[in-house]
Amino acid sequence: xxxxxxxxxxxxxxxxxxxxxxxxxxxxxxxxxxxxxxxxxxxxxxxxxxxxxxxxxxxxxxxxxxxxxxxxxxxxxxxxxxxxxxxxxxxxxxxxxxxxxxxxxxxxxxxxxxxxxxxxxxxxxxxxxxxxxxxxxxxxxxxxxxxxxxxxxxxxxxxxxxxxxxxxxxxxxxxxxxxxxxxxxxxxxxxxxxxxxxxxxxxxxxxxxxxxxxxxxxxxxxxxxxxxxxxxxxxxxxxxxxxxxxxxxxxxxxxxxxxxxxxxxxxxxxxxxxxxxxxxxxxxxxxxxxxxxxxxxxxxxxxxxxxxxxxxxxxxxxxxxxxxxxxxxxxxxxxxxxxxxxxxxxxxxxxxxxxxxxxxxxxxxxxxxxxxxxxxxxxxxxxxxxxxxxxxxxxxxxxxxxxxxxxxxxxxxxxxxxxxxxxxxxxxxxxxxxxxxxxxxxxxxxxxxxxxxxxxxxxxxxxxxxxxxxxxxxxxxxxxxxxxxxxxxxxxxxxxxxxxxxxxxxxxxxxxxxxxxxxxxxxxxxxxxxxxxxxxxxxxxxxxxxxxxxxxxxxxxxxxxxxxxxxxxxxxxxxxxxxxxxxxxxxxxxxxxxxxxxxxxxxxxxxxxxxxxxxxxxxxxxxxxxxxxxxxxxxxxxxxxxxxxxxxxxxxxxxxxxxxxxxxxxxxxxxxxxxxxxx
Numbered sequence: 001x002x003x004x005x006x007x008x009x010x011x012x013x014x015x016x017x018x019x020x021x022x023x024x025x026x027x028x029x030x031x032x033x034x035x036x037x038x039x040x041x042x043x044x045x046x047x048x049x050x051x052x053x054x055x056x057x058x059x060x061x062x063x064x065x066x067x068x069x070x071x072x073x074x075x076x077x078x079x080x081x082x083x084x085x086x087x088x089x090x091x092x093x094x095x096x097x098x099x100x101x102x103x104x105x106x107x108x109x110x111x112x113x114x115x116x117x118x119x120x121x122x123x124x125x126x127x128x129x130x131x132x133x134x135x136x137x138x139x140x141x142x143x144x145x146x147x148x149x150x151x152x153x154x155x156x157x158x159x160x161x162x163x164x165x166x167x168x169x170x171x172x173x174x175x176x177x178x179x180x181x182x183x184x185x186x187x188x189x190x191x192x193x194x195x196x197x198x199x200x201x202x203x204x205x206x207x208x209x210x211x212x213x214x215x216x217x218x219x220x221x222x223x224x225x226x227x228x229x230x231x232x233x234x235x236x237x238x239x240x241x242x243x244x245x246x247x248x249x250x251x252x253x254x255x256x257x258x259x260x261x262x263x264x265x266x267x268x269x270x271x272x273x274x275x276x277x278x279x280x281x282x283x284x285x286x287x288x289x290x291x292x293x294x295x296x297x298x299x300x301x302x303x304x305x306x307x308x309x310x311x312x313x314x315x316x317x318x319x320x321x322x323x324x325x326x327x328x329x330x331x332x333x334x335x336x337x338x339x340x341x342x343x344x345x346x347x348x349x350x351x352x353x354x355x356x357x358x359x360x361x362x363x364x365x366x367x368x369x370x371x372x373x374x375x376x377x378x379x380x381x382x383x384x385x386x387x388x389x390x391x392x393x394x395x396x397x398x399x400x401x402x403x404x405x406x407x408x409x410x411x412x413x414x415x416x417x418x419x420x421x422x423x424x425x426x427x428x429x430x431x432x433x434x435x436x437x438x439x440x441x442x443x444x445x446x447x448x449x450x451x452x453x454x455x456x457x458x459x460x461x462x463x464x465x466x467x468x469x470x471x472x473x474x475x476x477x478x479x480x481x482x483x484x485x486x487x488x489x490x491x492x493x494x495x496x497x498x499x500x501x502x503x504x505x506x507x508x509x510x511x512x513x514x515x516x517x518x519x520x521x522x523x524x525x526x527x528x529x530x531x532x533x534x535x536x537x538x539x540x541x542x543x544x545x546x547x548x549x550x551x552x553x554x555x556x557x558x559x560x561x562x563x564x565x566x567x568x569x570x571x572x573x574x575x576x577x578x579x580x581x582x583x584x585x586x587x588x589x590x591x592x593x594x595x596x597x598x599x600x601x602x603x604x605x606x607x608x609x610x611x612x613x614x615x616x617x618x619x620x621x622x623x624x625x626x627x628x629x630x631x632x633x634x635x636x637x638x639x640x641x642x643x644x645x646x647x648x649x650x651x652x653x654x655x656x657x658x659x660x661x662x663x664x665x666x667x668x669x670x671x672x673x674x675x676x677x678x679x
Contacts, residue, residue: 027065027110027198031056031091034474035204041441042103042205043474046214050095050595051206057110058090064116066192067108069094074103074205083189084108101421104206111197115142115188119180126176133172139179140166146191159187207417212395213424213445213477215572216252217508217562218322218515220484223256223301223310224281225518225544233281233300233543236310245548247317249555250562254314255322255397255515257485257540259307261289261298263330266353266362270542271528274362283540285326285399286363288333294325295387304391311392322426323388326399327381328354329365336365342377344368369405382412385423389416395424401439402429413443426479430487440476446513451480451506455491457588457607461579464510468577478574480511483520485540487533495609497523498656500554502609505661508561509592509603512574521554522546557638564637564663569594570601578623584615587652591620597672600624602634605661606654614653621648624672633667 032055034043045051057067067084084094098104122135143163152159165178178184226242227234246254262282269276276282281300291299297307311321329335335342336351343351343365354361371377385396401409416423427444429436440447454463467478482503483492492499500523507514519539528534537544548555565571570592580589586608593600606613621628631646638659654660 025196025198026059026061026063026112027057027067028059029055029057029067029108029110029198029200032108032200032204034471035202036441036471036475039202039204041475042207044207044209044213044445044477045098046209046211047099047101048097048211049214050097051104051106052093052095053084053106053108054087054091054093055084055108055110055200056090057084057092057108059112062117064113064120065110066113066116066189067092067094067110069096069106069108071096071104071106073100074105084110098206098208101208101210103418104208105203106206107203108200109194109197111192111194113189113192115139115146115185115192118142119185122176122179131172132176136166136172136175136179143184143188145193146188149191149193156187158183208421209424209445210422212252212320214574215512215565217250217565218253218255218479218481218513219246219249219251220255220257220481220515220517221246222284222485222518222539222544223259224284224298225539225546227543227545230543230545231279233298235300236297236302236306239301240310240313242548243314243317243319245555247319249521249559250566252318252320253322253395253515254319255395256324258284258287258324258326259298259301260284260287260294261291261296262286263289263332263363265331268363268541270537272534272538272541280541281543283363284324285328285540286330286361287326287328288330288335290332293329293333293335294384308391315392320395321393322395322397322424323393324399325384325396327367327384327404328399329367330363331365333365335367339373339377341371341373342367343371366403369408378408378412381408382415385412385416389420389423394420394422395426397426397428398444399428401427401444402431402435406438406442409439409444410442417443437472437476446477446479449478449480451478451511452483452487452489455489455607457582457585460506460510460588464577465579468574473574477513478511480507480514481516482507482514483517485517485535485538488525488527488535489533491609492523492525493527496525497552497554498609498660500525501557501656501660502605502607504554504558504561505603505605505663506588508565509571509601509663510577510590512572516558519544519546521558522548522550523552523554560638561663568599568601568637568665569596570599578620580620581618582615584613586611586613587615587617587654589617591666593672598668600666600668600672601637602664602666603661604652604654604664606656609656609660612653612655612657614651616649617652619645619648619650624666624668626669634664635667637663637665 036043053069057065059065068081069084070079070081072079082094082096084092086092118139122132125132125135140163143166147159162178162184165175223236223239224233226239262284263286267276267280267282269280287294297304314321346352351365354364354366367377413425424445426446427439428448429439430448436447450463454460466472500520526536528536570576576593578591582589586606588605588607591600591602604617619632621630626632629647631644634643634645
């Protein structure tokens with residue numbers, strides 16, 4: 001939340017006529033970037049990233065202006081300062097690095113630099129051969145005033161000598177030389193008269209997360225399906241046997257759908273059928289039964305002790321567990337009996353179940369966030385997060401947050417991230433763009449995106465330019481899921497195994513964070529019916545036993561791509577993405593470079609999973625600091641093949657039956673200039 005700067009008044013100038021002394025502050029500070037909605041929401045960074053701040057700073061007349069970027073960790077008393085530099089056209093900038101989790105604050109101060117103004121005037125008059133006797137005495141007065149503003153260090157002895165020279169009778173040339181020395185300029189800059197400084201009227205914020213908020217590969221798995229017997233749920237201990245397999249593919253996060261007791265009332269059967277059998281496991285999102293609610297474990301999976309052991313086993317494989325948080329209940333949830341006031345009721349007194357016409361969810365009751373007892377409900381739901389945090393979970397995927405009040409999320413996530421700054425929260429909101437963006441501003445660390453529905457070159461270029469090249473990137477971190485239990489896009493249904501390879505490469509290289517749902521590596525692509533994005537025999541309603549050792553599995557490719565991501569810093573950030581021209585609309589070409597400019601990856605993807613496509617792609621050699629006709633060495637990180645490309649335009653041929661993409665490491669002669677937006 002933005003903070004207003006306390007008003008400051010100058011102790012040296014008090015108007016005898018009652019005018020506000022602040023009227024004497026001549027410098028204007030405006031147009032500060034980055035800031036979100038006038039500073040209402042924080043921008044986002046991860047530890048070690050830079051914050052480059054730009055501002056329009058100017059004053060009337062021709063006096064010189066000086067400015068500093070001020071920053072500190074929230075709660076610290078002392079501000080750090082970085083001098084701002086003039087870039088062009090009254091646009092100034094400076095940067096700082098965030099080094100710890102939590103919140104940082106930043107703002108800008110600027111003032112008329114009287115000594116620099118005097119120095120400029122003196123230089124011009126000397127150059128014109130004019131008499132500067134009076135100007136030298138004016139400078140002496142400025143230096144004397146600076147000396148009076150604080151005690152001198154031993155290293156400042158030269159300033160006293162310079163003052164004597166300015167006030168003395170030596171030649172004007174020698175006195176001017178002393179006045180224009182860099183030593184004196186540095187001293188005066190450090191002791192500038194800032195009594196009439198203009199302070200930007202707000203203190204802006206940065207939310208600093210850990211690296212996993214910026215970069216990571218997610219794998220989604222229903223633990224109950226890790227069973228050799230489809231007639232019963234796997235236990236968490238049995239599911240733990242799959243952890244080495246998931247880790248071998250290079251994933252960082254294992255995301256579990258809800259693991260709570262499942263209600264029996266209106267339990268759904270296979271393919272969302274309304275009539276269930278006693279053996280149907282039900283949908284994990286129909287949360288709650290006599291065995292407990294949001295802080296309990298489905299008995300078929302085990303106990304809370306079993307869950308703790310599962311988390312520990314995952315950690316041993318360098319996997320973090322992410323849990324689904326779905327704030328809804330089955331009709332059998334303890335909340336229904338203990339807090340009936342937390343639900344909306346129809347005129348006949350029955351509780352209204354969830355609907356998204358034409359879909360009906362008779363097995364789910366939505367919570368009433370505006371009930372008369374809303375405060376108790378809100379506190380209880382925040383406690384659900386805290387319960388699982390206490391059991392070692394620091395990553396949450398939040399189901400349908402756009403159907404809950406924004407103010408709830410601002411309050412709950414604000415409190416949680418202040419108390420637990422290492423918590424990561426992924427917003428599962430496939431909804432209108434402005435709603436998705438507001439949820440990101442309101443506190444969600446990452447967001448699902450429209451990536452699934454962006455399949456053509458133009459669609460991908462337009463969408464990812466918005467995500468990575470506009471102010472959206474300051475607060476919305478995309479997590480590119482190639483599929484989910486709810487979404488099997490027609491591109492995957494029709495394109496077969498090559499389509500899965502295409503979407504994998506795109507997700508893993510366009511985005512620093514991406515995910516797949518179990519079965520993706522097996523190219524599962526049969527829909528419920530033509531025109532549906534639902535899976536046939538959806539795992540949401542039944543146990544699915546899979547053969548993960550199938551010879552046609554994409555597991556090896558996934559593992560290689562995740563290894564490439566770890567080895568190349570360019571792929572560990574959403575920033576640094578640039579699209580490049582091709583002469584074939586089915587070929588998508590783009591590059592990503594690391595913040596320090598030392599790592600550059602160039603990707604070419606055939607978006608047509610059915611046909612060989614070929615053509616020429618353009619390398620932006622000049623932007624890379626390479627002459628337009630030079631030979632560039634590139635190494636295909638998937639195959640190990642080495643190519644020597646000459647000039648800007650080079651030929652590419654991609655047959656999806658052989659390979660769908662090149663992921664190329666560009667061998668640079670030296671580091672690229674760092675992107676202007678990286679500190």
